[in-house]
Amino acid sequence: MTDIEDKLRDTLHADADHVVAPADLPERAVARAGRIRRRRRASVAAAGAAVAVLAVVATVPVLRPPPPAPPAHTAPAIGTEPDTLHFDVDARAMGGSVQYVASGPGFESILVYRKGRRGNPVPVVRVYLATSAEAMTKARGDGMGVPAEFWKTEPGTTQVVTVAGRSGEIERQIQQPGRSSQWLIRWEPMPGVLGVLVSADDDRAAAIAAVDAVLLDRTRPCLLQFRFTELPPSWKQTSCYFVFLSGPRKNPATTAEWQDGSATLRVRAGVKLGYTVTKPDMKVEGAAGQWRQRDKTGIGMLSVPDIRGGHLSIDGVTRPITAELARNLVYAEDWNDPETWPR
């Protein structure tokens, strides 16, 4: 080992040995994987059919209770209105709070989380309703947590069970023998609707009881902090993702209560998205924005930093559409108050 090699090794260790990984790095990576997956799907959709999938993730410091709703429809309404879920859950009875709702073609889902020891969200119960097996697969591919395909049914645990007065099937799932497990229930909550409930707790009775906390006579809105008064021709909102956070992040300066969860339309506050707007070339609500082309297809990204404390990105769009979207964008007065969000 030469002197220069010693100096090199010494410098590298002095620079890096103190680096500590954030405790929630695995969770963040999984969440980002979900975004990548959704972005890929949306890119395909945008390029092929010119259909926009709008999705947003937002954070609300205090979750307000959903408004009362009329009784459930007699015909399956699941997945028919992107801004409305046709069921709700009693999250408290499940042992957590709602942190994720999603609605897409033929499916709706509500995920209940509790706060972990390090303040990180820990899944408790996930409820998916869909009108077809295909839609159910889409619903469960939400990128949240370990993908469904990684879980295997533990042999000998599948049983017929009565849940909420209806016949269903329950099974214990594992990733690896001796590793973490979960209980999964399949049932038909109403005629023509498939239901899947996944309980992260290794407690069969708790999983069955959680089905009772699925409220089929309620609805839940999937509002966003903004909406488009008009969308480009042939575009329509087909789905909605809406995420609540469990609490403040480690670094208050970042106010990273926003999380994104969308491939094509994302909202964040004070969080770098891996790029920087350096030469604004358009105005959106008086704020500087920039359209950034990302590849040779002409599909790019509208980036609008610092709008009312938020950071809006619209991904997978072309420049002319960007300008049209920017003109038709309506913002909420207070991004932290769902009561002010445009309906």
Next chain:
Amino acid sequence: MQAMTAEDAPPATFEEYAAARGAALLRFATLLTGDPHRAEDLVQDALAKAYLRWEQIRRRDQPDVYVRRILANASHSWWRRRSSHEMPTAAHPDGPGSRDPADGVAERDIMRRLIARLPQRQRVVLVLRYYEDLDDRTIASILGCREGTVRTHAMRGLQTLRDRYPTIDGSDLP
């Protein structure tokens, strides 16, 4: 040379792998970019890509090799984009006034700047060899090149450091 831990006992789940190797990957990325924030972003991205094809990686590939390859390539792209901008170096708490060779701070400061000025591939090779203590065969598999290429990058990188180190006092560096 020591082998990578992840090669010895392939992790069963992605979560186990990320929890066990996250810090090491972050240190590696920090040395490649000189920017801890960017490093964290790169590691998150690399892990996310690994997560999406975890079963395949776990069966056919070595997770550490796969993730480090992504990091090396991503850092290359990042440096290329920044080529017309300032030359980033690792965060350093001491200002110019504290450059006292007696405590080694100044020496490391000079070395740090010289490392930052190396071509990206040479820098990656030196980090993998002198920080990660990987052998040339493993480095070659990470970079997707031949062992001879690794040795060439290492030799040239070291030669550059050797040539410039004694004659530089840091004042003429960016």
